[in-house]
Amino acid sequence: MEFTQLIARKHLRWQRTIGWMVAALIMISGIYLMVGELFINPFGSLSALEQQLITQLRLPRLFAALAIGASLAVSGAVLQVLLGNVLAEPGVLGISGGASVMMVMLLFFLPALATPVGYMIAAVIGAMLFTLLLVTLTRVLRLTTTRLLLIGVALGILASSVVTWAFYFSDDMSLRILMYWLMGSIGGASWYQHVLTLFTLPVMIWLCCQGSLLDKLMMGETHAKQLGVDIESVRWKLILAVSILVGGAVALGGVISFVGLVVPHLLRLALGTENRYLIPISALAGASLLAFADIVARTALDSAELPLGVVTTTIGAPIFVWMLVKNHDAR
Template identity: 80%
Template sequence: MEFTELIIRKHTRWRRVTWTLLALLFIISAVYLMVGEVFISPFSELTQLQQQLILQLRLPRLLAALTIGASLAVSGAVLQVMLGNVLAEPGVLGISGGASVMMVIVLFFIPAFATPIGFMIAAIIGALLFTLLLVSMARALRLTTTRLLLVGVALGILTGAVVTWAFYFSDDLSLRQLMYWLMGSLGGASWYQHVVTLVMLPLVVWLCAKGQLLDKLMMGELHAKQLGVDVEAVRWKLILAISILVGGSVALGGVIGFVGLVVPHLLRLALGSENRFLLPLSALFGAMLLAVADIVARTALNSAELPLGVVTTSLGAPVFIWMLVKNHDSR
């Protein structure tokens, strides 16, 4: 009886947090549309300029922030289950870097495909290749947490070197586009680019619905198979979904790190590790976090805009260091 009451209380707490995050997300979204170089009051009649500012600039940028935040947070949570590693995250493991390298290749060698859809396909292919490489190495070589992180960091350094070479040989237009992807920014978000979100949002919902399946995978492959899970088929589907989400995020807003690391970890510490609750909350919290980070990026300086990737890295790097120290001390 006490166990049943404990489960009920735990589920009630998850639901309360969900409704709280939904309310906060609505408030932050409203604030996002109001603040900026031109403040727009919700209590006054909108001028034509203000309507254009909201519809053509701030609203597509807000949608990009919410989509990317939810996608990266859910991808990080799923990667952590697949690799059995709480420090797994698309940016830290070099997956985002792999997506950016493929976009650089398209920009320089296949300029005819340098369109939002072309970039999305290239980024997905790059993210898929790096995800497959990491998952294969982790399973075949039985890599420890430390070694897996080192491999991911090395891959990230390698992709950074490729992009640096691209900087060196690029013209002015290419250079600006590369800076945009490398540092992470939503400044160029437009409705035309949101063809990417038509693919990403359904995948976020699909992954959020796979929480019970991931709970079985957390028990280990043997137990999951005994419970009727086709582990290999599920793994391939998850890898493909993560690759599409990470690749789409890079194509839409550049390389934005640490969202997939910080969000799931903080939620696990606060509420537990049941994935059927954790994944939807990660999507909400990730969307909210990136919207707040982009508000900071847009408004922190009067004469310029901070790169979004710098803001998220500034928030996430201290948490990452703390997690590394904590894991080291727990051994």
């Protein structure tokens, strides 16, 4: 009886957290639409300029922030299960960098296909190649946390160097603009670009429904097989799903790191590891975090706008260092 009550209380805590996260997301979204170079009073009548500002600039940018934040947080949570590593994250492991490399190659060699959908297909291919490489190395070499992180960082550096060389030898101004965007920015978000969200949203919903499957994978491959899980099939599905989410996020807003690391890891520490709740809450928390970070990026300076990736790195890097130290002490 006591065990049943304990489980019921735990589920109630998860459900209350979902309620609080939804409320926080609504509040942050409201603030997002109000603040900026021109403050908009939500309780007054809106002028034609204010209506256009909201519908054409702030709303598509807000939806971009929410989509990217949720995609990266869910990707991080799934990668941490897939790789068996609590420090796994698309940006830290170089997966986002792989997506950006393929996008730049598309822009260089197939500029006629440089559309939002074309960018996403290229980004998904790059993210999938890097994810597959990391999963294969983890399985074959049985990499420790430290070695996996080092390989991921090295892949990220390699991707950054390829992108840097490409920009260095280019005279096209659009590539220099893209360089700023690859630092992480949703300043140019438009309704047209949200065709990418039509691809990522169903994948995100599917992953949110795979909590029990992810819980079985956390027990290890042997136990998962005993419970009837087709490991190879599931692994490929998860790799494809993560690649689509990361590719869509990079195509929409550039390389934005640490969201997929900080959000699911802190939620696991605070609430537990039950993935059927953790994945949806990670989506809500990631969306809220990135919307808040973009508010800071838009309003921190009067004369310019900070790259969104810089803000998330400033927030996430100290937490990442703390997690590394904590993980080392635990060993």
